Amino acid sequence: MESERIKIGKVVLFGILLLALVFVSVGCANGAITPRAWERTFGGDGYDLAYSVLETSDGGYLFAGKTSSYGAGYDDAWLIKTDSNGTEQWNKTYGGVGYDGAYSVLQASDGGYVFAGYLADDAWLVKTDSYGTEQWNKTYGGIYGDSAKSLIKTSDSGYIFAGYTNSYSFGKPDFWVVRTDSNGTELWNKTYGGTSFDYANAVQKTSDGGYIIAGSTRSYGAGSYDAWLIKEKTELPVCNINTGKNYSKIQDAIDDSETKERHIIAVDAGTYFEHVVVYKSITLRGVNIPVLNAGGIGSAITVTANGCIIEGFNVTGSGSNYADAGIKVNSNNNEIKNNIAYLNNNYGIYLSGSSDSLLANNTALKNYYGIRLDNSFNNILTNNAANFNDYGIDLAFSSNNTLFITLPIQTTYVELESGE
Template sequence: MKKIVLFTALILLTSIGTTSASLILDEGWNKTFGGSNSDGTYSGQFGGNNLVQQTSDGGYIIAGYTNSYGAGKKDIWLIKTDANGNEEWNRTFGGSDDDEAYSVQQTSDGGYVIAGYTKSFCSGYYDAWLIKTDANGNEVWNKTFGGSDLDWASSVQQTSDGGYIVAGVVNFRALWLMKTDSSGNVEWSKSFSCGWRTNNWASSVQQTSDGGYIVAGYGLNTTGYWDWYDAWLIKTDANGNEEWNRTFGCLYRSSGAHSVQQTSDGGYIVAGWTSCGDGGVLLIKTDSDGNEEWSKIFGISSAIPYANSVQQTSDGSYIIAGSTLHYSISGDSDIWIIKTDSSGNKEWNKKFGGSNEDRGSSVQQTSDGGYIIAGWTNSYGAGQSDVWLIKLAPETMLLPDLALSPSDIAFSNPNPVANEEITITATIHNEGDADANNILIQFYDGDPDGGGTLIGEQVISSITAGGLATAQINWIAQEGT
């Protein structure tokens, strides 16, 4: 009887190292909305960190401004889309002068609440404006708040009692915090100044787990002839009474806080910008008392980028939306999205834009694990600038997919000559979308799971995605019958 010799080759990816993996960010879709004039979403120091939200039906609500439609120069523009970014309806709110939205949220009744400012219906230069709509964007009520100077509402959130917390500025002097009932009637109002400093304002507010509020914004610092801003964080109780406040920055150089969120550990994540050092996007993590745990600055050479929005993601990391060029400078800016780990270390970043000015306002993680981004574009769309809505699919890790050919090699007629050296060859095809590194190929005489003997092995350092590699060993045939 002739002996049948069966050789088996195995691919072992983790025996001596790890294979490489690549992250793919798939732009699921993007949509522009606008007419022949200037339309967009606010992006800057006064708010705009919450201008897009996924709605309960899986679609999206966007608040911005339009000069193409409506009653006046600039009107608040509310746009509702389906899950694929197709417009379902839009509404404008405004009069003969400028009116703009800085914040929007879907409310518990399925409608929406909008915060911003109005110059059309005001008692002073600007008034804060709060608008409540039904689920179809039809106005239910609106309220204006302000005096003879400049007032606006930067941020709004529905509170646990069905009312609303609003943050902004009063008289362009003090950071302002106001609580209303469910009909927009004032329950209490507080103002905060950084010592004797003036020109302070809020950019972001959130109700905290203890029923109080966390507010982020700007505090003006003045020493002699020098003026600069600090990023400012204020914690209050449920009645708006200050519990503590913290400032973040450096001497003679400005910083600002544009967005704040309470994190899963009870602390806070704050995003904004700073001109400290080389300047750039500022990300600060604090404990529950506002003490800094870590801070990061993400810069770009020859520019000072800024963050407008930050959110903790489902994996405990952070997603940031902003722009590559400071809001005070017009020019070739792109939307800039940064993803960090839980310690603020950058995992990836992605830019969106063309040859003109494009700005990022808000980002939110969606129910599928992807992200929805709102901003405005001067590079694409119908007019001078358009509202820009971008959907990113969930992050996907691309891994190698290795196929071995042949996996079994049999000699039966004739047998290999006893004590003669033969060469055994196997081809490995990386059928995946990422490079593979440190691949260990092992050759067995017989079935490795059935007592087969290891007769040789070879390490392949790398196989590119879609590439081929060859492994071979020399083996001395054993005598048998």
């Protein structure tokens, strides 16, 4: 009896399995289980990789990566364009004789493409036309290893890429976000991280107008490496507090017709590459010490309006012409306070023909002149540190200025008129 039950059970089980196979066959025939549409391989006898792919506006596909089978160097950045069936239409390589690659690609508004990656030890953006012909390329970074891993378009047709930097970190790689205009010119960059290894791998826009960055960190968290997510409130880090409007550049905020006298413009932390001219009586306030880099030409900040407040900036990279400075003031009744003037080729802070202004709690380091007053009168200088400059504080052809010195100060060269 027991053996009969076992036989019946086996028959029932066989029937269930057979019925399942029939349903699968019918399902396949009716399209319920879709087979693979197609697959393709691309490359030669070397090491060829694809890191990013997109559907193009003509219904085809484009992928970005790197190749050692083709190109000029050990590895070259690589774009391949296909039709909707994966048939290759063109492929192009980009780079030099070293190790180069593309990690992220998107289609530009003109139908061309932009990819982000690395050129040797620099982060790299390349713009092409719709056939892959290069239109421009820009590199970003310093003397150590920097790379772009992920790329998005901004609301004003510029770009933001996320990656990592060794050049601007605290000794080990940091998260790095760089904002450019539509031609790849850097507008600002930001770093995030601690004392260990931190890598940003992805960036995306968010519905509130900001962006979010994802990657890994050894500086924070519970383990050896932890996932790390950072949300930024806006892709536009300059804000007019009075109007609520946001901008990508400091000068744009000043130039806006809605920016009036006594307005406050706040600038988030980051590095900005501008020559800012303050010709309205406003407060320009840095939040968490943004860096304003003049790029070796002219002055980082020039104040021509009366009654301005400039505070909380690290100004650097001014030119070497006579009047170039980190902060240059050609007006009266201003407050220049809580700034750092560092590595300027001429003056850190320079007052020329300026009267009745306050310089307070500023630090001038490693400039040619730390602080210079030229034909300036009735100013107050208090709690300013000027060290490791070629010349510390220089009071030239100026009178009736008051100095309160409570910090170490370098005064190896001082030119004084009577009344100082």
